[in-house]
Amino acid sequence: xxxxxxxxxxxxxxxxxxxxxxxxxxxxxxxxxxxxxxxxxxxxxxxxxxxxxxxxxxxxxxxxxxxxxxxxxxxxxxxxxxxxxxxxxxxxxxxxxxxxxxxxxxxxxxxxxxxxxxxxxxxxxxxxxxxxxxxxxxxxxxxxxxxxxxxxxxxxxxxxxxxxxxxxxxxxxxxxxxxxxxxxxxxxxxxxxxxxxxxxxxxxxxxxxxxxxxxxxxxxxxxxxxxxxxxxxxxxxxxxxxxxxxxxxxxxxxxxxxxxxxxxxxxxxxxxxxxxxxxxxxxxxxxxxxxxxxx
Amino acid sequence: xxxxxxxxxxxxxxxxxxxxxxxxxxxxxxxxxxxxxxxxxxxxxxxxxxxxxxxxxxxxxxxxxxxxxxxxxxxxxxxxxxxxxxxxxxxxxxxxxxxxxxxxxxxxxxxxxxxxxxxxxxxxxxxxxxxxxxxxxxxxxxxxxxxxxxxxxxxxxxxxxxxxxxxxxxxxxxxxxxxxxxxxxxxxxxxxxxxxxxxxxxxxxxxxxxxxxxxxxxxxxxxxxxxxxxxxxxxxxxxxxxxxxxxxxxxxxxxxxxxxxxxxxxxxxxxxxxxxxxxxxxxxxxxxxxxxxxxxxxxxxxxxxxxxxxxxxxxxxxxxxxxxxxxxxxxxxxxxxxxxxxxxxxxxxxxxxxxxxxxxxxxxxxxxxxxxxxxxxxxx
Ligand SMILES: Nc1ncnc2c1ncn2[C@@H]1O[C@H](COP(=O)(O)OP(=O)(O)OP(=O)(O)O)[C@@H](O)[C@H]1O
Ligand SMILES: [Mg+2]
Numbered sequence: 057x058x059x060x061x062x063x064x065x066x067x068x069x070x071x072x073x074x075x076x077x078x079x080x081x082x083x084x085x086x087x088x089x090x091x092x093x094x095x096x097x098x099x100x101x102x103x104x105x106x107x108x109x110x111x112x113x114x115x116x117x118x119x120x121x122x123x124x125x126x127x128x129x130x131x132x133x134x135x136x137x138x139x140x141x142x143x144x145x146x147x148x149x150x151x152x153x154x155x156x157x158x159x160x161x162x163x164x165x166x167x168x169x170x171x172x173x174x175x176x177x178x179x180x181x182x183x184x185x186x187x188x189x190x191x192x193x194x195x196x197x198x199x200x201x202x203x204x205x206x207x208x209x210x211x212x213x214x215x216x217x218x219x220x221x222x223x224x225x226x227x228x229x230x231x232x233x234x235x236x237x238x239x240x241x242x243x244x245x246x247x248x249x250x251x252x253x254x255x256x257x258x259x260x261x262x263x264x265x266x267x268x269x270x271x272x273x274x275x276x277x278x279x280x281x282x283x284x285x286x287x288x289x290x291x292x293x294x295x296x297x298x299x300x301x302x303x304x305x306x307x308x309x310x311x312x313x314x315x316x317x318x319x320x321x322x323x324x325x326x327x328x329x330x331x332x333x334x335x336x337x338x339x340x341x342x343x344x345x346x347x348x349x350x351x
Numbered sequence: 352x353x354x355x356x357x358x359x360x361x362x363x364x365x366x367x368x369x370x371x372x373x374x375x376x377x378x379x380x381x382x383x384x385x386x387x388x389x390x391x392x393x394x395x396x397x398x399x400x401x402x403x404x405x406x407x408x409x410x411x412x413x414x415x416x417x418x419x420x421x422x423x424x425x426x427x428x429x430x431x432x433x434x435x436x437x438x439x440x441x442x443x444x445x446x447x448x449x450x451x452x453x454x455x456x457x458x459x460x461x462x463x464x465x466x467x468x469x470x471x472x473x474x475x476x477x478x479x480x481x482x483x484x485x486x487x488x489x490x491x492x493x494x495x496x497x498x499x500x501x502x503x504x505x506x507x508x509x510x511x512x513x514x515x516x517x518x519x520x521x522x523x524x525x526x527x528x529x530x531x532x533x534x535x536x537x538x539x540x541x542x543x544x545x546x547x548x549x550x551x552x553x554x555x556x557x558x559x560x561x562x563x564x565x566x567x568x569x570x571x572x573x574x575x576x577x578x579x580x581x582x583x584x585x586x587x588x589x590x591x592x593x594x595x596x597x598x599x600x601x602x603x604x605x606x607x608x609x610x611x612x613x614x615x616x617x618x619x620x621x622x623x624x625x626x627x628x629x630x631x632x633x634x635x636x637x638x639x640x641x642x643x644x645x646x647x648x649x650x651x652x653x654x655x656x657x658x659x660x661x662x663x664x665x666x667x668x669x670x671x672x673x674x675x676x677x678x679x680x681x682x683x684x685x686x687x688x689x690x691x692x693x694x695x696x697x698x699x700x701x702x703x704x705x706x707x708x709x710x711x712x713x714x715x716x717x718x719x720x721x722x723x724x725x726x727x728x729x730x731x
Contacts, residue, residue, distance in 0.1 A: 248448040256462035
């Protein structure tokens, strides 16, 4: 008993710095934001310390129509953001799954090289890399030039400033976040299990469904969450590749804080974004876990 | 050879070759022209030292590995064209390879689920298979909640539940402790008899091979050294390699110096060994095998009343008690070591003492000279 309580003490000591850090720099700002979302916006920025629920009313439909107006566009933007984030997550998964398998079969050197290449983009600024994508995607860019030269298109596709461009950019940015957790779970699969499945009569697709997928599920979940959450709130990619046409919830929040100077409304939008994230992610986890017999 | 009445050439392997390129650039001949015929309900053991190609051969039959050249017929139809999941064989893996995300019932039922067996029938067969391996009512447990031996049984049940035409077992018992291994050996043998299907069993434990098999295939360096019943392999090894690999052996190399009355006298580096043989000619170089248990001990020299020349004079170096018997480590006059197994009651001799080891000339086995050995002799 005594040693147990000593262990507990040690645990507390070990966890204290992390707890303190998270408490101050993560929970604190979150609380401030939650409080601000229920305050009245000041006339020239800042807040008035009155309880004010019309911020939520503007988005969710009970605005008074006098000071604050209800507009469906906010919910639309939220829904579109969720849609784009989901598309990004699924497509990164599709890109990373085969890559993870392919790389996990390589020699030790090949693996090291590929893992290095995958983390290589982190070495340069994201803004610069997104400018490179503008060069590729714009009407006179490489993508259109190549397709034109191949005779596949007669006029530019108009890729820039579209949802497609935003999704392409986000896939590009978030591939490493999906790849690394996925790879670590793919690499752990015992090749003998795949052989055993074949041996018992399972065709390749069945083996994938019944053995490989369940065994790599932890990696799939971790990767999906790591990609979905930051891509839902992302505002750099849509503002550079989506322009004014593709506004995501992150851009909206940015506008409220920096240009409209309506902090309470920006905070409200952020809170709604966090809540929808939590709802979607928990729904996803619940769905996935239900199909997975617990050990 | 123990010929079964049912389909004596159930599995036919013809001139199977498989080479591997090593990273260093050299070529490893994992299988170097294997010829083998296996009957429908035989317990066949592949025996050989590490790296001799046992796993490679099993993987090729299972479909996890391809053949460079050669043919394999199972039940008279070519096997190699089929992908692994369409072959009517099942494998018991050395590492068990149970699916960690499925419980025992789903592990055993995996093959049945794939083949769409109706639920009721499936559950019945899973329960039957588990009962066969002596594991009832563990369907709901996870593989990690079973002991190594129990996992081994589950792996076995998972394979036999599909009623394969042939079961491949790659060193399935090597991870078990000695007692459990002996128990499983007997159970496996009984199970094979009960199911009446062919078991192709891999081991590098010669004792295991001798106790379990109908026939043993001794492999060495990708080649078949000998195919035969345990008795044949042990008492009439076809090559020096086989005689040294299986059991303890005393091998005497020399030339035939005299032949008379069906007895041949072989001069092996100064000492004379008598053996019963009609085929030997004077001057022919031969190797002779005498197992340790073929010796009888006569203490002191010269022995009175023994007219026979069938004895070896040696000096006892060490006597080790190993239960019912004593193992005597001796040395001949020419320096060659000899090992003899003598009943403990008879082994009252002291180290350093001169002894006579008597044997029956009929027990001496003449090992055929190398190179004449070929795999096609097993066809009979
Ligand atoms: N994938 C491979 N690449 C290169 N060489 C291989 C490969 N698989 C097997 N070998 C070589 O082929 C030979 C036979 O290997 P195999 O695994 O069949 O031996 P084994 O008889 O099963 O040995 P053990 O008793 O140790 O399991 C070995 O020399 C091995 O190094
Ligand atoms: Mg092996």
